[in-house]
Amino acid sequence: KWHNRSRGRPLPPGPDSLPYVGNVSHMRRDEIWKAHRELCEKYGEIVNVPVLGQRIMILGSPRVISELLDKQSSVTSDRMQSALVSLSGQDANFSSQAYGPKWRRHRRMFWQHFFPAASAKYLDVQRDTTRMFLRKLLASPSRLSEHIRYNFRAAIVKVVYGVEEQEDSDQYVAIMEKALSAAEAFTPGRYLVEFLPFLRHVPAWVPGAGFQNDFKGWRDATNWVRNKMVEKTKTGMVSGETSRSVVAQLVERIDGGDAAAAADELEVIKNVALMEYSGGAETTYSTLQSFFMAIALNPDVQRKAQAELDAVVGPNRLPEHSDKPNLPYVEAIHKEVLRWAPVLPFSIPHMTSGDTEYGGYFIPAGTILLPNSWACLHDPETYPDPERFMPERFLRDGKLNPDVCDPAQFAFGYGRRTCPGRYFADASLFINIAMVLHVYDITPPLDEDGKPIKIEMRMENRLISHPMDCRCTITPRSEKARELIMA
């Protein structure tokens, strides 16, 4: 049977793997994207690394990624249905759903509210929450990460549910945050239950099964967000408070004639809203953390961006989204952050739903495909001196250079699964980067004696990766800047 399917084509090459466990130790290596790149340097652009009986292939070049995930997307857009999905409460999350009619229905609903023209309706909310973010930074700059979190959470919760962020409620913030952290469950190799599903039946009190408590926490928080937030929207619709939100518009369209169909539609709305929240908040949060880190490490970049902002925007107002065409250097910083510190270094893994092939190699149905987006974004052929944060690489004669490969091609994923929140994310990141640079100076953190602390850029080994350290010193550029922040 195997011979009929493979028609004699070999599997791609790969390292020798141990009996039963395969390459499990490889998957647990630090900065796994670098380890993947080393394997591709040794074995070629597609490498076979089975783990505990699951076939996994690393895709190590733009060519193999485009051939398999874009051109053959009808058979490479599935997702692995791992035990982690239901254990962590993510069955409702359509980024984990199998490729098929259910996923299509969710994605279509999402896209209706996030395609480019629809996303443009949210610019005001993004601008307002960014202004609030600037004020928060002034009050307590050392709480940078917390404020970035607030910023994106507040924007997305307002757009999706129409609800104002309840800053005063620690419990609310804690649950919203806990739901977001469910992505940690998918850190490659962190939970063996991913490959040994019988472990899901081991009770939490058995030594070594503490992971069950992690999963319960994520499940409970995710269910809370999924159900309670939609209830809040529905309550707010009575007074008109939440009526402009995505959820309100979707709920209004439900045809009440058929009770079962209406209940089913409401469940899909809850899922889509949850995904808008969880897909958006964590990714943009990490990208903006990396931005602060990049600027603290590169004073020249900051100086050039501020010179551009001073010339185009001037001292009497804050930048707007409409300034974007006139701020190529700021836009180049935005591109460079996506390239330098990709938040999903190997995207969200795809899975094949049918047999296929690449370069004479057989790729059977049920194979997990891990595109090494990080390696593509750090390829010295495309981006010389790739470890350096250098926005200039995207510019020619003071304008964005269309000949340089746009990092968005890799940072937002591939084929039919490409990130549908990309336009919302782009607008959000641009306005944050522009406003922050316009009013603040960002420099390295200081120790107790006021001396700069040496900081180093390292990303955490997680599916959604974050800089390990993004401490920095944030001070208003001038008295005028302080007035703009407070205005």
Ligand code: HEM
């Ligand atoms: C810097 C910001 C962001 C980055 C870098 C990013 C990146 C990605 C990537 C790499 C994927 C996987 C694509 C694939 O499987 O090939 C993805 C999927 C997804 N993203 Fe984003 N994203 C960002 C922001 C957002 C925002 C703001 C939203 C929501 C408003 C969002 C919603 C989603 C959803 C729903 C999926 C799942 C798509 C599917 O499986 O069909 N993302 N994103």
